[in-house]
Amino acid sequence: MIEISGVSLTLGGSGILNDVNLTVPKGGVTALVGPNGAGKSSLLSLIARLQPLQSGRITVDGLAVDTTPSRELAKVMAILRQDPGVASRLRVAELVGFGRFPHHRGRLTAQDREIVAASLEQFDLGDLSLRFIDTLSGGQRQRALVAMTFCQGTDYILLDEPLNNLDMFHARNLMRTLRRIGDEHGKTVLIVLHDINHAAAHADRIVAMKDGAVVASGDTEAIIRPDVLESIFGFPMLVERVAGRLAVLHHT
Amino acid sequence: MTETAVQRDMVRPDFRVAIMAAAALLACLAYMTIGLRGNLAFVLELRSVRLAAMVVVGVAVAVSTVVFQTVCANRIITPSIMGLDALYIFCQTALVFTLSGFGFAGIDPRLHFLGNFMAMTCLALVLFLPMLRRQFDLTLMLLTGVVLSVLFRSLTTLLARLIDPNDFAVLQGAVFASFNAVEPELLLLAAAITVAGTFIAWRARHVLDVLALGSDTAIGLGVAWRVTAAGLLVLVAALVSASTALVGPMAFLGLLVVSLAQRIVGTNRHAVLIPAAALTAIIVLVGGQTVLQHALGGEGSLGIVVEFAGGIVFLAILFASGRR
Ligand SMILES: Nc1ncnc2c1ncn2[C@@H]1O[C@H](COP(=O)(O)OP(=O)(O)O)[C@@H](O)[C@H]1O
Numbered sequence: 001m002i003e004i005s006g007v008s009l010t011l012g013g014s015g016i017l018n019d020v021n022l023t024v025p026k027g028g029v030t031a032l033v034g035p036n037g038a039g040k041s042s043l044l045s046l047i048a049r050l051q052p053l054q055s056g057r058i059t060v061d062g063l064a065v066d067t068t069p070s071r072e073l074a075k076v077m078a079i080l081r082q083d084p085g086v087a088s089r090l091r092v093a094e095l096v097g098f099g100r101f102p103h104h105r106g107r108l109t110a111q112d113r114e115i116v117a118a119s120l121e122q123f124d125l126g127d128l129s130l131r132f133i134d135t136l137s138g139g140q141r142q143r144a145l146v147a148m149t150f151c152q153g154t155d156y157i158l159l160d161e162p163l164n165n166l167d168m169f170h171a172r173n174l175m176r177t178l179r180r181i182g183d184e185h186g187k188t189v190l191i192v193l194h195d196i197n198h199a200a201a202h203a204d205r206i207v208a209m210k211d212g213a214v215v216a217s218g219d220t221e222a223i224i225r226p227d228v229l230e231s232i233f234g235f236p237m238l239v240e241r242v243a244g245r246l247a248v249l250h251h252t
Numbered sequence: 253m254t255e256t257a258v259q260r261d262m263v264r265p266d267f268r269v270a271i272m273a274a275a276a277l278l279a280c281l282a283y284m285t286i287g288l289r290g291n292l293a294f295v296l297e298l299r300s301v302r303l304a305a306m307v308v309v310g311v312a313v314a315v316s317t318v319v320f321q322t323v324c325a326n327r328i329i330t331p332s333i334m335g336l337d338a339l340y341i342f343c344q345t346a347l348v349f350t351l352s353g354f355g356f357a358g359i360d361p362r363l364h365f366l367g368n369f370m371a372m373t374c375l376a377l378v379l380f381l382p383m384l385r386r387q388f389d390l391t392l393m394l395l396t397g398v399v400l401s402v403l404f405r406s407l408t409t410l411l412a413r414l415i416d417p418n419d420f421a422v423l424q425g426a427v428f429a430s431f432n433a434v435e436p437e438l439l440l441l442a443a444a445i446t447v448a449g450t451f452i453a454w455r456a457r458h459v460l461d462v463l464a465l466g467s468d469t470a471i472g473l474g475v476a477w478r479v480t481a482a483g484l485l486v487l488v489a490a491l492v493s494a495s496t497a498l499v500g501p502m503a504f505l506g507l508l509v510v511s512l513a514q515r516i517v518g519t520n521r522h523a524v525l526i527p528a529a530a531l532t533a534i535i536v537l538v539g540g541q542t543v544l545q546h547a548l549g550g551e552g553s554l555g556i557v558v559e560f561a562g563g564i565v566f567l568a569i570l571f572a573s574g575r576r
């Protein structure tokens with residue numbers, strides 16, 4: 001369970017988050033949606049202790065993120081930030097291998113190598129595993145970063161717009177993988193999504209943010225409704241059922 | 253690629269490091285033995301002190317540059333480009349100014365060293381650490397380095413005007429890179445610091461690999477970033493102090509040897525990069541000095557040659573990164 005209570009954040013004099021209270025239950029996929037600048041990335045980086053907590057309290061699986069050693073948290077929670085640059089000149093397999101660092105803190109063990117190989121396979125990176133990261137397309141690099149995050153093997157996985165740059169095939173593949181690990185392994189996935197239809201199709205719960213506050217949160221069916229969506233995004237859109245699935249027509 | 257290609261890829265860098273070690277050893281042998289004449293014992297002693305100084309400085313500069321670049325997640329800036337050398341010269345000038353030339357020459361070199369180390373550590377921790385955490389981009393970092401260098405240089409010039417000419421001569425002796433006037437007492441201290449610093453950097457090689465991914469990714473992977481980066485910056489300050497105290501500032505040596513080493517081994521893994529950079533520095537300094545001394549007949553101009561080559565490499569890297 002991720003518990004967030006009374007979290008506010010001020011950067012450069014302006015309020016970014018304003019008294020956020022939120023509980024993400026253990027297990028399943030929770031989508032975080034909202035317009036640009038709503039504070040989704042900021043909230044995620046606070047949960048993942050990438051930024052110091054200014055006020056309030058955040059716990060992940062009962063561990064307070066501001067006082068638990070970073071090393072311990074890294075075995076419980078993995079984060080993929082929005083557009084992280086990769087400064088180092090690395091091959092794909094090496095980058096993905098770094099996901100195992102919290103466990104060995106030195107050299108990869110044989111078991112680590114197996115996990116890395118499986119992760120490369122899972123994200124369709126087998127053929128690219130020896131390429132340098134800086135020679136990949138944006139979507140291929142994004143897949144390598146996701147594979148690294150998965151390799152960490154944590155119970156909590158935070159992903160900030162991981163579908164960026166992915167084509168339809170790989171976006172669907174990633175969402176289905178997330179769905180599966182949420183179901184089979186009881187892992188908790190918190191994912192920032194832009195495409196509301198991916199959230200509608202794969203998430204168990206949706207949390208909506210706007211102007212630095214949580215404005216709606218609940219089961220997917222309760223959020224994917226015209227009135228709720230309009231109050232979040234500020235324009236009317238149609239919600240239809242197509243072959244039994246919810247579809248939001250936001251682009252017409 | 254096939255399995256063998258992967259293996260070849262893994263083996264090759266180590267093999268290259270072995271070749272570099274052999275080349276470094278050869279350079280040291282050549283330096284010690286070529287053109288021996290006159291009082292053998294005296295010449296050998298003189299040469300071994302200078303050789304030791306070059307090896308210590310080379311390793312200290314190489315290791316500090318690798319570590320600094322990794323903490324900055326950036327392969328262009330070096331401690332000296334960020335103004336640490338200019339700070340060193342300023343400290344010297346301030347010392348000469350306050351103590352006058354006679355007093356300056358009279359201070360225990362170890363005390364002197366300690367003062368420099370403290371000043372550099374303060375600058376590194378107070379200025380660079382917050383800057384690094386906020387992930388300033390390259391342009392801003394370079395600009396900060398230029399501003400700091402100019403600031404310390406103008407302060408130095410200001411003080412130098414107030415110093416009397418005799419003292420100024422003492423100062424000049426202290427702030428120009430020279431392998432010819434090495435203090436034996438300092439050599440031992442600098443060697444000890446360099447050995448300890450290199451050992452610590454080597455022990456931290458896996459963490460350094462993770463830090464090179466950038467601060468956010470490193471934190472996500474469980475590195476206590478602030479503590480680790482602060483510790484490594486102190487390490488850098490100690491190594492830079494050791495090498496500058498010994499022979500004076502070498503602005504571009506670090507950049508030159510690290511970028512050369514990277515090109516030679518083709519990997520950023522610190523288990524390979526740290527020894528490769530240190531060996532490259534030894535080859536460049538000792539080999540360069542041997543060639544200058546025996547083939548070209550000139551002595552003491554190695555610093556200038558290295559700075560010139562390093563400056564060109566710096567510009568080349570800047571242009572190459574701008575084009576990308
Ligand atoms: N370092 C910063 N300094 C000042 N403002 C920032 C900083 N980072 C983000 N912001 C602002 O915080 C708000 C929320 O940003 P973010 O969390 O990235 O939004 P989202 O991910 O929901 O699009 C935006 O208005 C953004 O401009």
Ligand SMILES: [Mg+2]
Binds near residue numbers: 042082
């Ligand atoms: Mg964002």
